[in-house]
Every structure is written in C-alpha cells, then in structure tokens.
Amino acid sequence: MMKKYQTHFKALGTKITLTVFSSFDQQVFAPSKQLIDYYEKLFSIYLPDSEISRINKTAGQKMIKVSTPTFDLVTLAKKISLKSWGFNATIGPLVKEWNIGFYNAHRPSQVKIDQLLHQIDPQKIIIKKPNLIGLQQNKMQLDLGGIAKGYIADRLKDLWHAWGIKTGIINLGGNLLTIGNSPLHADRKWRIGIQDPWNPRGKALRVVRMPACSAVTSGIYERNFTENHHFYHHILDSRTGYPLKTPLMGVTVFTDQSVWGEIESTRLFFYPETAIDELKKDRHFMAAVFVYQNHEIQILK
Known part of the structure; x- marks a missing residue:
C-alpha cells in the first residue's frame, strides 16, 4: 500500500486535509496553509x-x-x-x-x-x-462563499505544481481536487466517493473512477434546520428569498478546475434538467452525479 502523508487543520470555516505521497513533498504543507490563510483574509465575510x-x-x-x-x-x-x-x-x-x-x-x-x-x-x-x-446601493453585501473555495483550491494546485508536486489530494471541506495520476490503483485513476445523504459523512453511495479532476458537491443534507415542522436548507434562491425548492438531495460535478466545479454544481442544482449538450459546451465539464430525494441516481458524462 502506497504511504500517505497528511496534514489536517481548520480554515475557511471547515476542515482542510492535504495529502501527498512522498515524505519529501510534505514541505508544501506550510506554504499551503499560509496561502489559504492569505485568501481567507481577503474573501471571508466573517x-x-x-x-x-x-x-x-x-x-x-x-x-x-x-x-x-x-x-x-x-x-x-x-x-x-x-x-x-x-x-x-x-x-x-x-x-x-x-x-x-x-x-x-x-x-x-x-x-x-x-x-x-x-x-x-x-x-x-x-x-x-x-x-x-x-x-452601488446602501446595505448591499457581497458573499463569494459559492465560489471562493474553488478559486482557492485552484491556486493551491498552482502552488503545488510550482513546488514540483506530481500527485496529491487537496480537500477543502469536501471540495476535492486531485492532482496527477493516482498512485493507489493500477489504472492510475482516482476513486472518488459520492456522499450518501442519508448516512454520516464519509459513507459513500457510489464510487466514481476519474482522472485528475475537481469534485464539488452542492447538497441540502448538511446545513439545514427545521422550524414549525418545516425543513429549510442553506441553498437560497435569490429570486424568492427562500431555500430553493428542489427534488434533489445533492449534485456532484467533476471538472478540470475547482472554481468551475463550484459554478456548475450550483447551476445543476438549480437546473438539473440542463442538457448534456449544453454542458459539453463548457470545456471544464467532465461528469456529474445527481442524487434525488426519492433515492434515484443519475449520471451525466
């Protein structure tokens, strides 16, 4: 079994896990944390x-x-x-x-x-x-939470390439970016689990084989609350002011850049009927997995 070297820390309001497969490559951990802290000080509304x-x-x-x-x-x-x-x-x-x-x-x-x-x-x-x-208007507020983690993951990937890191995993609280070929499997593909929304974090509903890519999920099953017997999740619809009405539990999108994974996962969560032909016009898109509240699973690639 290939040995993994990892560091874990809290940042961006979530748990960060960085993984490399050579003891020499661990030297990238410290500058990676510094870079994340730098961007958090630019983008955080908190x-x-x-x-x-x-x-x-x-x-x-x-x-x-x-x-x-x-x-x-x-x-x-x-x-x-x-x-x-x-x-x-x-x-x-x-x-x-x-x-x-x-x-x-x-x-x-x-x-x-x-x-x-x-x-x-x-x-x-x-x-x-x-x-x-x-x-332009008083009381307006920017919130880049929907794309900032993707942007930061892409900048970390640039840093790792500059440091000569050939293979590794950047995990920003479930926003995943794999680099290079997987050293864990003979086919050199990564195995990426699709979270089971009805089970604890880390329990996969499906496992997808992919080359180096970003995997970003939009879902309603982790950040939510119930009030007066009504369920409310965190994906708000700016047209109505309420959480989006959706048949989905979550959608995971695979792209070549993490920021585009963020953009496309939101787009497909709002518009799951988006045609595959339309998606293929986006040069960043690789595949998507939809998990519905009725337990149906749909894969686009």
Missing part, C-alpha cells in the same frame, strides 16, 4: 477587516482598492451572477438573515425577505480597473 467586508461596509458610499485576487474573483462572480445560473454574489443580506448553519438560524418574516430582495442585484457591483470594487 472577518471584519477582509477586503470583501470592507467593500460591504462602504456599500453605496465609495469604491475600495483591492488586491488582484479579490478583483479577479469579484469580476468572475459578477459575470456568473448575471448568467442567472443560481449563483448570485450579492445574496449576502439573505444569507446573513437566515444564518443557516449557525445556532440562531431562523425563517425571516415575509416583510423582511421582501426588504432584503431589494438589496440583491449583481448589476450594481461596480468594477473599475485598476483594482477598484464597489457596491
């Missing part, structure tokens, strides 16, 4: 001095000079938000009000939801070169 928090604090007032990573990610976030694929970078006010995944999660009143919907409009993200970002 750190008051992050660049995204600074943009949010000055909404409707002025533009903020930001780093190139923040500028690039907000530019991509606006572009994807305007495609109406489910992801909306200005959904921050709704996310904070519902607060799903935290102890005081609650269903807001309809009056409050209607109020907040007026603060959600990606057209009002103002982007000016060089590196100026602003929000």
